[in-house]
Amino acid sequence: MKKFYTAESVTEGHPDKLCDLIADNVLDACLAVDPAARVACEALATRGHIVVAGEISTTVQPDVFNITRDVVRGVGYDPKAFQIDCWLHAQSPDIAGAVNVPLDDTDPDALGAGDQGIVVGYACKETPQFMPLPVVLAHRLTSLLTLARMTDTIHGIGPDGKAQVTVEYAVNEPDHEDAPLRVSTVVLSVQHAANKNPDELAQELTEQVIAPALRGQPVDDALEILINPSGSFVLGGPEADTGLTGRKLAVDAYGPFAPQGGGALSGKDPTKVDRSGAYMARYIAKNLVAAGMAAVSGHAGLCHRHGRAGHGRSGHVRHLPPVRRRLPCQSCAAGL
Numbered sequence: 001m002k003k004f005y006t007a008e009s010v011t012e013g014h015p016d017k018l019c020d021l022i023a024d025n026v027l028d029a030c031l032a033v034d035p036a037a038r039v040a041c042e043a044l045a046t047r048g049h050i051v052v053a054g055e056i057s058t059t060v061q062p063d064v065f066n067i068t069r070d071v072v073r074g075v076g077y078d079p080k081a082f083q084i085d086c087w088l089h090a091q092s093p094d095i096a097g098a099v100n101v102p103l104d105d106t107d108p109d110a111l112g113a114g115d116q117g118i119v120v121g122y123a124c125k126e127t128p129q130f131m132p133l134p135v136v137l138a139h140r141l142t143s144l145l146t147l148a149r150m151t152d153t154i155h156g157i158g159p160d161g162k163a164q165v166t167v168e169y170a171v172n173e174p175d176h177e178d179a180p181l182r183v184s185t186v187v188l189s190v191q192h193a194a195n196k197n198p199d200e201l202a203q204e205l206t207e208q209v210i211a212p213a214l215r216g217q218p219v220d221d222a223l224e225i226l227i228n229p230s231g232s233f234v235l236g237g238p239e240a241d242t243g244l245t246g247r248k249l250a251v252d253a254y255g256p257f258a259p260q261g262g263g264a265l266s267g268k269d270p271t272k273v274d275r276s277g278a279y280m281a282r283y284i285a286k287n288l289v290a291a292g293m294a295a296v297s298g299h300a301g302l303c304h305r306h307g308r309a310g311h312g313r314s315g316h317v318r319h320l321p322p323v324r325r326r327l328p329c330q331s332c333a334a335g336l
Helices: 015-033 064-075 093-100 133-150 198-215 273-290
Strands: 002-010 037-047 049-057 083-089 117-124 157-174 179-193 224-227 296-308 311-318
Touching: 002 133, 002 179, 015 037, 015 064, 049 064, 064 083, 064 179, 117 273, 133 157, 133 179, 133 198, 179 198, 198 224, 273 296
Parallel strands: 049 083, 179 224
Antiparallel strands: 002 157, 037 049, 117 296, 157 179, 296 311
């Protein structure tokens, strides 16, 4: 029996990823001076406007406006094209209390969790990165796409872009472990100048991006390649599509191969367990596979916040046993 799995990736100029970068750069600016900073920062970007909002309690005052401009400029857009608004306030004292005063008072280094959260870690032995092959190839495509733009290897392309890779899998009996059989489809969309010849662009993308990304991979003559299938892609980034922090969760995690806890992985300090816990769950799953204890490992955690009268006081993580079968998609994961 054969199955098809698809994963996608986006470039740093995609409006959602731009917002992730802004939020994380604000976080970095806080943690660089105050390692104990509490940060929950989000951004929204649309035509002509960028809004940065959230809760920050720290000893440093981050220069949000210049941080945002630097990110926008570094990605490849003109910061002068955006009005930047900043709406930040201090972290709620209720949430701060949950973190500062944990129930476990036997460990002087203990911290509570600011909120509940669900985290999932996943790993498999398909690639050296212990990630599914479609996920690795999709990220490889967008990385090479960004490199081609930044080095001007391909002239006339913009910061916004997406990649999607479908891989055909064979189910090996009797253990029902899925194995990559061949790359079935590659979809690559990239912003470009209005005067860019589409045939020239397709040839350059095939030679400079797609071919290097698929080198050494299971590819045959039946491979289908779609480049800018919707046609012209002149308008891109926030000018064409509104972006929001945390809206590319499957891209940031495991695509359709495992559930995602639901919490954004950007703009949050480590006391936000839906981010730091997700990293630890991935670490556990990856090491289980690397040690040969599992071919596929899905490690889930339930993070609880305890307290009285609605006030969070501490957090703990209850780990579930490793899962040895692939989770086909988020929509049916609950039934597995």
